[in-house]
Amino acid sequence: MGTPWSSLCPSKVPFYGIIPRKETAPLRRIQLNVTFGQPDNFQKEPLTFEVVDFPSIYHALLARPCFAKLTAISNYTYLKLKMPGPNGVIIIEGSFEQAYYCEQDCIAQVATLSAPYGPTDSDQDTGRALVKGQRSQGDGDAQPTEH
Template identity: 60%
Template sequence: MDGGSGLNILYANTLELLEIDRSRLRGDVAPFHGIVPGKRTRPLGRIDLLVCFGTPSNYRKEVLTFEVVEFGGAYHAILGRPCYAKFMAVPNYTYLKLKMPGPNGVITIESTYEHAYDCDVECIEYAEALAEAETLIAHLDQLSSEVPDSKRRAGAFEPTETIKLILVDPACPDNRALRISATLDIK
């Protein structure tokens, strides 16, 4: 449940677990922000799925549109405000309950504090792993910019001080020369 989200999100691996082919995705998608902290995300596509809440004697089902994203998450899906509006559902985060009208009375969906805590821990670990991966990528980019020039041959000599060229054979037209330090002592 995410009452702050303006989207219903479904992860691509959940789509695979449901054995739904990606060819059913519609491509009319726009990028959005906020799912991955500080990152812009472009979904793979949208899909309409039938979602059902309740028990066999008292249930509601509605078609919801989900944005399908490629990255992983701690959940299978995120139900946002569009879901709540469609089901006329009211979330209560304190008691971990979601209530909605059903044909035979109120439908209550509930969770446990232990499950909520485990999900929070998994979300934090995922976010930390993502941040560490970004730091590693930035570090590798920095190291790759410090790689020596690829045109330079291994073992090439580059003097750190001024040098003097001495022709090996002044009579030879190929101008081969030795390089020696211009600051050598006579000793």
């Protein structure tokens, strides 16, 4: 996104549900103004995102706190998100093709991260997800995840 690392705030709150049975530790967090809808009917809200550094085709994950803030309703069967706007209902539509490829990518990631350590490995799986490229300073190509 081209956001300087210095503009990100520290975050120590792990989140769950991305990788089954494991917690994920974010690198940092950022607050961004997000606009949903079209120019004639939109809703703009500041949302706080947890910044993570693992591959995914998702750019952001919107969780229950976000849905509550936006008074949004999601329908996973039809890949639609509906929320009230000043001039009627705002409908955000997803792509079934993109969802399929994302699901295949997630299955591959879970298989890799959930693989047990071999008997010769000195490290033990502590239940914490591995986050590649964790660093304390510098710019990164990290992806935000809503908190």
